[in-house]
Amino acid sequence: MARYTGPKTKIARKFGEAIFGDDKSFEKRNYPPGQHGNNRRRGKKSEYAIQLMEKQKAKYTYGILEKQFRNMFKRATAAPGITGEVLLQLAESRLDNVVFRMGIASSRPAARQLVSHRHITVNGEKVNIPSYQLKAGDVVAVREKSKSLEAIQNSLANANHVYEWITWNTEKKEGTFVSVPQLIQIPENINVQFIVELYSK
Structure with a gap:
């Protein structure tokens, strides 16, 4: 199965948090990657960009590919309960x-x-x-x-x-x-509402 094998610190820096666990390299450079580092001017992110980033963060955190993640979202939608919470519960299970x-x-x-x-x-x-x-x-x-x-x-x-x-x-x-853990018990910093909004478009 294909999976991400690239530099993990670069991905962590993109999201601004050590999503892969303790990372000394991230601690030294906890600003976004890129040629200009912290000095680069970054405009305000669009609503879509924020939602997409949250979905990508969840995928990288749990090591799930897009097709798997989409199928998991479909299962969460069909299941009783709050879709976002069920989605994270499926990932945790x-x-x-x-x-x-x-x-x-x-x-x-x-x-x-x-x-x-x-x-x-x-x-x-x-x-x-x-x-x-x-x-x-x-x-x-x-x-x-x-x-x-x-x-x-x-x-x-x-x-x-x-x-x-x-x-x-x-x-x-x-x-x-x-x-199955409740949403409040799951320690990952993922805003599931943004993911639900993204897939609901």
């Missing part, structure tokens, strides 16, 4: 995102790779689809043969985030996706 949230991987791309390489199980079954949608109560675990992987051990050792909708058992190296 992806297996690669939950593996990242649990601390099994240090980033979403790393989590996607672990899932693709069959290091992760869901309810005891191997699942190698990063976009697999988890349901409340699903148990996500590191496969028995993969528990000694250095990358997983290092990531778990440095994991310090606690999320209300996820539980984690360090001894068993498994966690439970307790429930």
Whole structure:
């Protein structure tokens, strides 16, 4: 599957926040990219530009391509509830995102790779689809043969985030996706209303 593999700091600078996690390069140059850097005059952004930027931020944050994102929006529109909130909930319920949230991987791309390489199980079954949608109560675990992987051990050792909708058992190296998070619980700085307005045009 095609995915963005270019310079991440440049993208983070475009949005003005470290959307890919801790980034020392971003901290040094937290202004928009370009030849003139901070000195370039930037006119007021149009409503469309703001909406488009918010959609792109969401796509880069969760590592989702345009076609996937559009399909996810269609699912969110058809589902009961507020479309924008459901959209983010669908993104948060992806297996690669939950593996990242649990601390099994240090980033979403790393989590996607672990899932693709069959290091992760869901309810005891191997699942190698990063976009697999988890349901409340699903148990996500590191496969028995993969528990000694250095990358997983290092990531778990440095994991310090606690999320209300996820539980984690360090001894068993498994966690439970307790429930779909509410919009207020999701830590990502994404204005879903702009995305809904963009797709509604």
